[in-house]
Amino acid sequence: MKFIFFLSLPFYALDQWTKQAVLQFISPDEPRIVIPDFFNLVNVTNTGAAFGSFRNNNAFFIVISSVALLVVLVLLFRRRAPDVWRDVSLALLLTGILGNLTDRLLYGHVIDFLLFDLHIPYAHPWPAFNVADSCISIAVVLFIIHAFWKEKNAAVGG
Numbered sequence: 610m611k612f613i614f615f616l617s618l619p620f621y622a623l624d625q626w627t628k629q630a631v632l633q634f635i636s637p638d639e640p641r642i643v644i645p646d647f648f649n650l651v652n653v654t655n656t657g658a659a660f661g662s663f664r665n666n667n668a669f670f671i672v673i674s675s676v677a678l679l680v681v682l683v684l685l686f687r688r689r690a691p692d693v694w695r696d697v698s699l700a701l702l703l704t705g706i707l708g709n710l711t712d713r714l715l716y717g718h719v720i721d722f723l724l725f726d727l728h729i730p731y732a733h734p735w736p737a738f739n740v741a742d743s744c745i746s747i748a749v750v751l752f753i754i755h756a757f758w759k760e761k762n763a764a765v766g767g
Contacts, residue, residue: 612696617700685703
């Protein structure tokens with residue numbers, strides 16, 4: 610369990626620290642260009658979910674996030690054989706949920722600040738996101754990889 614907190618806490622701290630820096634140093638009207646035509650730092654408020662969908666439903670997302678947080682905690686505290694992939698995935702998911710839930714409780718919205726323009730259809734620009742969102746996305750990818758890996762090993766071993 611210590612492993613979970615040693616992974617989660619630094620990412621949670623990074624998420625909250627970067628959001629505070631954005632609030633302090635970046636005006637919503639003045640993005641900071643980091644790499645022209647590719648990457649900007651912005652100050653965007655998101656009252657919805659991924660890609661700004663379901664806007665103005667903060668109370669709903671607080672409830673959903675709280676339920677998701679409880680599910681992740683139950684999965685983390687269940688006695689099981691050690692599984693690094695599972696634990697890393699859950700630690701990152703925990704971080705992402707807590708990071709965005711903290712924003713919703715403190716500000717009534719999530720603070721997004723990383724903005725990439727991939728110059729391709731449907732990603733021009735890619736919707737702004739934050740460290741917590743990145744943790745959730747990486748957790749999902751790890752869960753998928755782990756599921757396929759377990760399925761492949763079960764098929765080979767079975």
